[in-house]
Amino acid sequence: MSKIEKAKGFKHSKPGLWLSIGTSAFGALGVAKDVRKARSESDTLLLANALIGAAALVTGTLLLVRELRQLGSDDVLAG
Structure with a gap:
């Protein structure tokens, strides 16, 4: 396996x-x-942007956790 393939994995x-x-x-x-x-600046647009960014972070983290759990359940040695 090449270094590039290992990095992708x-x-x-x-x-x-x-x-x-x-x-x-x-x-x-x-x-x-x-x-x-x-x-502090009472900037509604900046607040909306921050909240949407927070929602994206939460969603992305939940997807990663789901993938981590699936990876663990696919492990034959884990039982």
């Missing part, structure tokens, strides 16, 4: 999924900052 491995979930958690910090800024 990392995204769908347990460590790759955990890394993606961690990245999403750091993204949540940016969304929280945007929400604070929008509230």
